[in-house]
Amino acid sequence: MMLCVENLQKSFDGFKAVAGVSFTIGKGEICSIIGPNGAGKSTVFNLITGHLPIDIGKVIFDGIDISHMPAHKICRMGLGRSFQRINIFPKLTVFENIQVAVLTHRGKSLNLFSPVHDLYTDETEAILENVGLQDFRNHPGGAIAYGFQKQLELGIALANDPKMLLLDEPTAGMSSRETRFTITLIEKIVKEKGLTLLFTEHDMSMVFSISERIFILHQGQLITSGLPDEVRVNPEVQKIYFGETRCS
Amino acid sequence: MSYDLPFITIQILTGLTNAMFIFLIASGLSVIFGVQGIINFAHGSFYMLGAYMTHQCVSLFIHSPHRFWAAVVLAPVVVALFGGLIERFLLRRLYGREELTQLLFTYALVLILGDVIRIFWGIEQFSVSRPPVLKGAVEIFGQFFPKYNIFILIMGPCVAFLFWFFMLRTRWGRMIRAAAQDRETLNALGVNVNRLFTVVFILGTWLAALGGALVAPATSIKPGMDIDVIITAFVVVVIGGLGSFWGTFLGSIIVGIVYSLGILVFPRLSIVFIYVIMILVLIIRPWGLLGRPLTLER
Amino acid sequence: MTKIEKWTVLAILIIIALIPVYGSRFFVFLFTDILIFGLFALSLNLLLGYTGLVSFGHAAYFGIGAYTCALLIKKAGIDFMLSLLAAGLFGAVGALLIGFFCVRLTKIYFAMLTLAFSQIIWAIAFKWNALTGGDNGIMGIDFPPYLDSKVKFFYFVLVVFTTSLIILRTIVNSPFGRVLVAIRENPARTEFIGINVKRFQLLAFIISGFFASVSGGLFCMFNHSVFPSFCNWSMSAEVLIMALLGGIYNFFGPVIGAGLLLYLRMESTSFTAYWPLILGTILCLLLFFFPGGIAGFVQDRFQKWRAAK
Numbered sequence: 001m002m003l004c005v006e007n008l009q010k011s012f013d014g015f016k017a018v019a020g021v022s023f024t025i026g027k028g029e030i031c032s033i034i035g036p037n038g039a040g041k042s043t044v045f046n047l048i049t050g051h052l053p054i055d056i057g058k059v060i061f062d063g064i065d066i067s068h069m070p071a072h073k074i075c076r077m078g079l080g081r082s083f084q085r086i087n088i089f090p091k092l093t094v095f096e097n098i099q100v101a102v103l104t105h106r107g108k109s110l111n112l113f114s115p116v117h118d119l120y121t122d123e124t125e126a127i128l129e130n131v132g133l134q135d136f137r138n139h140p141g142g143a144i145a146y147g148f149q150k151q152l153e154l155g156i157a158l159a160n161d162p163k164m165l166l167l168d169e170p171t172a173g174m175s176s177r178e179t180r181f182t183i184t185l186i187e188k189i190v191k192e193k194g195l196t197l198l199f200t201e202h203d204m205s206m207v208f209s210i211s212e213r214i215f216i217l218h219q220g221q222l223i224t225s226g227l228p229d230e231v232r233v234n235p236e237v238q239k240i241y242f243g244e245t246r247c248s
Numbered sequence: 249m250s251y252d253l254p255f256i257t258i259q260i261l262t263g264l265t266n267a268m269f270i271f272l273i274a275s276g277l278s279v280i281f282g283v284q285g286i287i288n289f290a291h292g293s294f295y296m297l298g299a300y301m302t303h304q305c306v307s308l309f310i311h312s313p314h315r316f317w318a319a320v321v322l323a324p325v326v327v328a329l330f331g332g333l334i335e336r337f338l339l340r341r342l343y344g345r346e347e348l349t350q351l352l353f354t355y356a357l358v359l360i361l362g363d364v365i366r367i368f369w370g371i372e373q374f375s376v377s378r379p380p381v382l383k384g385a386v387e388i389f390g391q392f393f394p395k396y397n398i399f400i401l402i403m404g405p406c407v408a409f410l411f412w413f414f415m416l417r418t419r420w421g422r423m424i425r426a427a428a429q430d431r432e433t434l435n436a437l438g439v440n441v442n443r444l445f446t447v448v449f450i451l452g453t454w455l456a457a458l459g460g461a462l463v464a465p466a467t468s469i470k471p472g473m474d475i476d477v478i479i480t481a482f483v484v485v486v487i488g489g490l491g492s493f494w495g496t497f498l499g500s501i502i503v504g505i506v507y508s509l510g511i512l513v514f515p516r517l518s519i520v521f522i523y524v525i526m527i528l529v530l531i532i533r534p535w536g537l538l539g540r541p542l543t544l545e546r
Numbered sequence: 547m548t549k550i551e552k553w554t555v556l557a558i559l560i561i562i563a564l565i566p567v568y569g570s571r572f573f574v575f576l577f578t579d580i581l582i583f584g585l586f587a588l589s590l591n592l593l594l595g596y597t598g599l600v601s602f603g604h605a606a607y608f609g610i611g612a613y614t615c616a617l618l619i620k621k622a623g624i625d626f627m628l629s630l631l632a633a634g635l636f637g638a639v640g641a642l643l644i645g646f647f648c649v650r651l652t653k654i655y656f657a658m659l660t661l662a663f664s665q666i667i668w669a670i671a672f673k674w675n676a677l678t679g680g681d682n683g684i685m686g687i688d689f690p691p692y693l694d695s696k697v698k699f700f701y702f703v704l705v706v707f708t709t710s711l712i713i714l715r716t717i718v719n720s721p722f723g724r725v726l727v728a729i730r731e732n733p734a735r736t737e738f739i740g741i742n743v744k745r746f747q748l749l750a751f752i753i754s755g756f757f758a759s760v761s762g763g764l765f766c767m768f769n770h771s772v773f774p775s776f777c778n779w780s781m782s783a784e785v786l787i788m789a790l791l792g793g794i795y796n797f798f799g800p801v802i803g804a805g806l807l808l809y810l811r812m813e814s815t816s817f818t819a820y821w822p823l824i825l826g827t828i829l830c831l832l833l834f835f836f837p838g839g840i841a842g843f844v845q846d847r848f849q850k851w852r853a854a855k
Binding site for chain 1 (some may be wrong): 716717719720721722723724725727728731732734735737738739740741742743746
Binding site (some may be wrong): 287338341342345347348349351352353355356357358359360362363364366367479482483486490516517519520523524526527530531534 | 600647650651653654655657658659661662663665666669670673779783786787790820822823825826827829830833834837
C-alpha cells in the first residue's frame, strides 16, 4: 500500500470542494483521477502534498500518516509532484533547476561554503538525459518552450528520488505529438524506477493508454473507480462527461 | 494635573478629534491600496500639499470672510487633480511591473514633493486662522474644548458616511469595489480599469488633501508634516486592515485614543505603544482587525 | 565568477588600497564611507536580490550595530575590535528575533512588519535617554590607539570589507545560496523540493543582520558618534536605493550603487540643499529606465555587444 486516502474533506468559505474522498493505491500502480473542471482534482493533490491544510480525513503514505505534515517534509518522504501551472525557477538555467533539487535531496542545502557549480553534476546530467533536456542545460528555465518546461517540471520532481509521483495534468496545453512523447517518457521512467504514479488529466488518450486504474471525481466526491474498460462503459461516467469528452 | 473625569473626557475628545484627522488621510490610503494594491507613500505629501495650498488660498482671498471655506473647497480639488496627473502620466507606466517598483516610485514622490514644497514655500512655518464662526471654545464639564475640534468631530463621521454611501450606492462606487475584488473580470466586462484607477487615485488624494486643509487651522504648517502623518496613517491602516474602510475608521479611533491616553500614563513611550500594537496586529492577525484574510494573497 | 571579473575586482581593490598613498584626505574619507555603506548594501542584497525579500527596515540592524559598538566602547570600556564583533552578534540576534516574526508573512506585509520593527528600534534609541542619550546620541567615540589615524582606520575598514566580501561571495555561491535564489524565484516550488522555506529565509535574515550590524559598528567609529537617525526609515530607504542603483541581481551591484550614491550626495550637497529632490529624481530614472540598475545595464550592453560580434 503506497498511498491511502481516507475520507478527505476540504471546504472553502462554506463551499465543500472535497467531500469525503477515499482510495488506496498500491506500490507500483499507475492510476489516474479524472473528472470535469471544478471536480476538485487539484485540491485533492494539494491536500495530499500538504499545500492545503486538511479539514477532515487522513492521508497515509508508505505506512506513515502525513495528514498534517508540512509540504517540505512530505516531499522528503518520497512524494514527488508536478504542478498544473508551470512551476519552475525561471531565472535559473535548466541545469540549475534540477541541480538545486538534487543537492537538497542529498542534504547539502545548508552547506554555506562549497562552490555549488561542481556539485552533483553527474546526477543532474543523468536526470536531464532522462527527461530529454540535455541540449538545453544552459538555457534559463523561463526561456524554453512550454513543452520543455513541463519536462523540466518532471525532472525536478524526479530529482528527489521519489517513491511516488503525483502529476497534475502533465500534458496540459501540449500538441498531440508532444502529448505522445510525454506519455512515452513518463511511462518509461515510471517503469524503469518502479515508481507509483497518480496523475490527473483532461486528455483521455493518456488516461486510457497507461492507467491501470481510474478514479472519477465529480463535485468533490469519488463517483466510481475501476479498470479503464469498466470506466469507459460506465453510464454514470458518460453522463458526467457528456458534452465534454465522449468515451467511446 | 488631576486625572479626573472632566480632564479624561477632554483627553478622549482630543484623541477622537485626532482620530478623525487621521481617518481622513488613512481612508484615502486604504482605498488606493484596496483597489490598486499600491501603498502610496506619497499620501502624506499630498496631505502636506493640501495644507500648504490652503494657506496659499487663504492668503489669496485674504479680504474675504469666507476665505477658509473657499480654501477648504478649492485646495483639495487642486491637489487631487495634480495627483491625477501624476497617476495618469507617471504611475500608470509602472502598472504591470513588480509591486516594489510602484512602491518605490511613491517614495521618490515623497522625496521630490517634499523638496518642491520647500522650494516654493521655504522652511518657515505657516498658520491658518480658524474661520470666524468656529473660533473660540465650548465648556465641557468645566474644561474648555475648541469649537473647531467639535467641527472636526462631526466632519469625520460625515465624510465616512458620504464615502460609504458613495461606495455602496453609486455606480462608480460599485465599480471601484468590484475592481478591488477582481480587476481582470471587470476589464473583460468592458470597464476601463485604467480610468477607474485614475479616479480612485484622485479620490484618495482628495481625501488626504482635505485632511491637510482641515488640519491647517489646528496645527503649524511646516516641512516634515508629511513624514509624521504617513507613518501614523500606515499604522492605522495596518491595524484596521489594509483595504477595509470601516477597519480604517476603527483603526483611527484606536490609534487616536491610545495615543492621547498613552501620553498621560507613559508620556515618553506613547509612540512606542502605537508601533507595538501595529506589530501585534501584523503577527497575530496580519490582515488587520477588519480586513479579509484573502487579501493576504496580494 | 569569470577570470576577467576576478582580476577586475582584484585590480579595483588594489587601486582602492592605494588611495591613501596617491589620493587626498578627501578621498580617504569618501572611500571609507563607501566601503562601510557598500557592506551595508551588500548585506541588504542578500535578502533583496538573492532571497527576494524586500526589507524596509534594514536600518534597524545598522543602528543596533552602531549603538552596541558605541555603548560597549564608551560605557564598558571594551576594545573596538571586540565591540565590533559583539555588534555583529547582537545584530544577528536582533535579526533572529525580528526575522522570526517577519518571515511568517509575505511581500507587502513582510515589508510593513520590517518597517514597524525598525521604527520601534528607532523609538527606543530616541526615547531611552539614559541608555542611548536620546536625541543627542552618543558622542566622543575616538579611534582606538592602534588605529589612531584616518588612514589606518581606512585600511582596517578595507580589511573588514574585503573579508566580508569574500564570506558573502562564498555563501552566495554555495548550495545554500542557490536555494535562496530558488526561494526568490518560486517559494512554493522550493517548498516542494524539500526545503523549509521559512527556515532558510530566517537564516538569510540573520546573516544579513550580522553584516549590517558590522557596518553599523564601523560607521559609529568613522562618525565618532551615534544618533537615532541611524535607525530611521530614510536610512533604510537610502540603502535600498543604493542596492537598486547598483543592480540587485549582480553581486557587486550594491557596492557600486553605494559608491555612486555617496559620491553624488557629496557633490550635490556642496551646491544645493535639495538632495532629496535629486535622490528622488535618480530613483525615478532608475525605476522607469534602468530597472536592472547600473550593473544590469552594463551586463545587458555587454551581452548585446557580444551577440553582435
